[in-house]
Amino acid sequence: MVLQKAKEYKKNRKPTEELKGKTFVMIFFNPSTRTRNSFAIAMIELGGFPLFFEAEKTWLGQQSESPKDTAKVLSRYAAGIGIRIFPNITKWKYGASNQLLQEIAKWSDVPLINLEDDLYHPCQALTDIFTIREKKKKLEGKKFLLSWAYHPKPLPVSVPNSTVLTMTRFGLDVTLLHPKGFELDSKILTMAKENAKESGGSFEIVNSLEEGYQDADIVYVKSWGSLKYYGSFKEEKQLRVPYRKIWICDENKMELTKKDSIFMHCLPIRRNIVATDGVIDGSHSVVYDQAENRLHVQKAILLKLLK
Amino acid sequence: MVLQKAKEYKKNRKPTEELKGKTFVMIFFNPSTRTRNSFAIAMIELGGFPLFFEAEKTWLGQQSESPKDTAKVLSRYAAGIGIRIFPNITKWKYGASNQLLQEIAKWSDVPLINLEDDLYHPCQALTDIFTIREKKKKLEGKKFLLSWAYHPKPLPVSVPNSTVLTMTRFGLDVTLLHPKGFELDSKILTMAKENAKESGGSFEIVNSLEEGYQDADIVYVKSWGSLKYYGSFKEEKQLRVPYRKIWICDENKMELTKKDSIFMHCLPIRRNIVATDGVIDGSHSVVYDQAENRLHVQKAILLKLLK
Amino acid sequence: MVLQKAKEYKKNRKPTEELKGKTFVMIFFNPSTRTRNSFAIAMIELGGFPLFFEAEKTWLGQQSESPKDTAKVLSRYAAGIGIRIFPNITKWKYGASNQLLQEIAKWSDVPLINLEDDLYHPCQALTDIFTIREKKKKLEGKKFLLSWAYHPKPLPVSVPNSTVLTMTRFGLDVTLLHPKGFELDSKILTMAKENAKESGGSFEIVNSLEEGYQDADIVYVKSWGSLKYYGSFKEEKQLRVPYRKIWICDENKMELTKKDSIFMHCLPIRRNIVATDGVIDGSHSVVYDQAENRLHVQKAILLKLLK
Structure with a gap:
């Protein structure tokens, strides 16, 4: 409604x-x-x-x-x-x-x-469903990738939490992709699995960038801080920094996705850190519509x- | 009007x-x-x-x-x-x-x-008259108690000043209750007395909690800093701290008031310091209507x- | 329009x-x-x-x-x-x-x-034209003085820049008055001269207070920092301070202007530093209309x- x-x-x-x-x-x-x-x-x-x-x-x-x-x-x-x-x-x-x-x-x-x-961040997630429907018409059978990315600060888990909970509820095939150490709250993951079961979608967690991006219909990139060192900024940073260059969403990774895939981000985005200008300003990007x-x-x- | x-x-x-x-x-x-x-x-x-x-x-x-x-x-x-x-x-x-x-x-x-x-704080005081009329119908012959209370910071005298000036002008029987050292400005007190004279109400100052609360129709609790040490925070605090526990408005004190008395505060209120939760959330309280x-x-x- | x-x-x-x-x-x-x-x-x-x-x-x-x-x-x-x-x-x-x-x-x-x-500060300058027209009817042949004044802080050149560019464009006879060392950007000055040429007005720069104020129809006073030491606060201040008392816009200077001259300032103004109360509150002043x-x-x- x-x-x-x-x-x-x-x-x-x-x-x-x-x-x-x-x-x-x-x-x-x-x-x-x-x-x-x-x-x-x-x-x-x-x-x-x-x-x-x-x-x-x-x-x-x-x-x-x-x-x-x-x-x-x-x-x-x-x-x-x-x-x-x-x-x-x-x-x-x-x-x-x-x-x-x-x-x-x-x-x-x-x-x-x-x-x-x-x-x-529930209003963001509900809007994201709206945008995916607008762009992809049907949600069923669509591979939704939520990929972690590096960011200079440890960001909250609000967007990834709401994203996996909402996308699984709406029946998407959700792939959560992040390096080891950046697991979301296990209660959230459990709820996401239950949502997927009920809605007829699916939910999987992978650590391989190739596996994550491969054939994705929707690529949603977002950084978040490690819950392992939540509020312990120094330790958290040490865990995060090594992934800086590898985990950026760039044109090469987008090449692995479906030809008509869309790139989403809730904004604000650190350009050329979370994703490259080429991706944000490129043909897959729907960030301003979003x-x-x-x-x-x-x-x-x-x-x-x-x- | x-x-x-x-x-x-x-x-x-x-x-x-x-x-x-x-x-x-x-x-x-x-x-x-x-x-x-x-x-x-x-x-x-x-x-x-x-x-x-x-x-x-x-x-x-x-x-x-x-x-x-x-x-x-x-x-x-x-x-x-x-x-x-x-x-x-x-x-x-x-x-x-x-x-x-x-x-x-x-x-x-x-x-x-x-x-x-x-x-x-004139708009507060005018509203307070409105609230008292709403709850008590007539103002004449009603005992209005303004009681001092402890607060961790020295608060301004704006609310007590406007309260005694307005309540006396509207003909209430006003009792100002505070420990020694927390006297209001003598010019304000003089004006309050004149107001009471003109309006047919009364104005008295007491230091005894029992005397103050006894048979009150309206209990208005408010903290303010001592004018004796106005702006001298250290000295003022020493004067204020000893009254911390005794001067809180609690259920025992409210017992002394009329059965249908109302408890007022302009908010924000420090709960369990200025008044207890029992009083603020209790049957006498009209603070949200106020x-x-x-x-x-x-x-x-x-x-x-x-x- | x-x-x-x-x-x-x-x-x-x-x-x-x-x-x-x-x-x-x-x-x-x-x-x-x-x-x-x-x-x-x-x-x-x-x-x-x-x-x-x-x-x-x-x-x-x-x-x-x-x-x-x-x-x-x-x-x-x-x-x-x-x-x-x-x-x-x-x-x-x-x-x-x-x-x-x-x-x-x-x-x-x-x-x-x-x-x-x-x-x-283009909206200010456009409004200033409106105010001058309102007060002086015609702009042609009117002597518009923009005079520098001392201010305790180095202010930006936004108002003087927009003022000289706009006043010359609208055909006024613009006199820019400031002590040595407070020259505006040479590109702005070049544009102002071109504007004057096109519009039929004129543009001159003087350093003499008498020359500047003499027979002015409009006196616009404004402080700005020296571009020579832009962002070098200590050096800039040393250049500015000696002009403190001499450059204030006061009644004596206004005496040199036309009888029906107007005094303008975009506000906020430091009273008795940039201009005297006598000028700001005097009969020439149009600052509140402005x-x-x-x-x-x-x-x-x-x-x-x-x-």
Whole structure:
């Protein structure tokens, strides 16, 4: 339903009054470009109003107010609340940012939308399904590769987690590719396997670049930090650095994929580190459509939740 | 009139177009949750537009522009200006933040709304009257207790000042309760006495917790720093710390009050330091209604001033 | 056309729906008062929506995303993009902030508006023409003085550059006045001379205060740093400091100008350093009208570019 509505919104971007007088309050503990702009403009184009606050300018962010009180009060004012909170905010205690978000959701009397925390980035993953459908029509039987890549900083596992959970749920043949040491949370992997079973898709994990890229329909590249040394930056870096040059997504690797394969990334991307300019700007790449679709899908999400 | 209009707005939250095309520009020198969101959403629901700026991102906040020039220029653009400025911005020189706000008001050709300075928080106090009327119907003959409480930081006197001035003006029987050394400004106390005289209410200051809480209809708890050591953080702390455990508002103290008494706080509140969870989440507490009412009352204020 | 439309907007400030459903996204690397508020309120009064982001809260500002990717993605969401970026952001490498802005413009599929970079401030200059026409009716034969003044910090050359280029293009008789060592970029000066030739105006550079102020119709005072020591703060300061008291725009200097001369400044202005209170608040001064006109002119700019 949401994806169907999103398709309609994309076909016709004419502003509506569907959320007239409604406000969506977003609190950002961390930077944002796509999420912030696409949610804001989604609200605007639905006739509603986006408000955003840097967390450190609120009493919640100043740790002077409980999540409960902030949630209870904002619920009195706004039609919905959005939160972005990365692992650094809760000192890289695994899952702690998600817990804070859950605590706010628990007390909120209006819908709370996860704008990416330390474990999940659900609106990105739902948009990614929309983009794959747009480009590939059918999802069944399509090989979806999620490949790890090197990045100068240890990034959260939110995008890979949401990606494997969502792609397996929608029946894709999901291949997770990463070097040893970059395993995702075993609970996530278990859920992904169950999803694949239920949906009729598949889920496999490989460490070989050739095996991963071979005949892929969709190549999704993303860096994440090793959970083995989560929050231990020095050790984690030592594990990550050796893979720097080998794991970049380049034209040679894309040659292994299907001729009409698509290259995806949630952005921002470090050019020529995560993927080469040749790939990002090349014929396989759909990264700007993917970013644009955030707008259309989130309009449908906001309509569903805030109406 | 404002309170009557606020009541109507609360009864019917349907968005209007009463402030269509009008902008309310808010400059925040300090964090905010309720003030910022409630004023923003008030403007939105009246069909107007809220803008807010972190002071440090403006030339005024950068001390590169005079209050006069900022006021004169913003007056050309906006229908109203709001300022929040706490004591730390003017280095705890008593009243200096209020003076800066007055300077801006002096030069502004549009209404300036005090969003809390170092001396006053008038929109909070007006809302508090609204909430008391909502809960208690009549104000006459009601015992209003404003009790000091411990807080890990020395807080400004803006809320207690505005509270005693407003409650006495509206004819309540006001009891101000605090330990020795936490006296409010004598000019404020004199004004409060005069207000009580004129309005037919009363005003007394007590130091005994039992005496203060006994038979109260309304319990308003709030911490503030000692004016004796205003800006001398070390000395002030030594005075404050011994009262830490005794002055918390807990169920035992609430037992002394009327059965149908209400517990109020402007929020944010340090839970189990200023008041216990039992009180904040208990049957006397009206803190979330009180926070919600900021929205309705400020809609009426904005309509009156910006229309 | 833009200036004519601006005149209409000034005559009738009634909000319109001309940019309904359209969003203007502004990214600020630096503080702002007039630019931010006037563009925001311009969008609002045209029925559109302004969004602004502190650059450091975006991936572009965090240097985690290329200008290309940010430009491409924002183009998918917004009807226009605005950027403010001063020299400090690119470490006072002459022209580097303008280059970054040009890079974004190059990849953007929607209009990009320069909200002041290290080389230019075009919206200010266009508004200044509007203000001069408003006050002086005809531009031909009017002596426009741009005088340097001392300021405690080395300011960018954006305003003087845009001022001499624009005033010469519109046919004014432009006198550029500054102490030795504060020459503008020779390319700018060459362009200004060519502009004057084409427009029928004139362009001269003088170092004598008397000569500069004598019989001026318009006095525009502005400080800028010496290009000789651009980014070398210590040396630049030594060059600047000796001119501190002599170069202030005061009543004595204004006495040399035409009786009906006007005093202009883009604001913010350091009072009694760049110009005296007597001048800023005096009968020649049009600084608040000049600031107000930003709103009207930018409404016309936004209509032209975003419609």
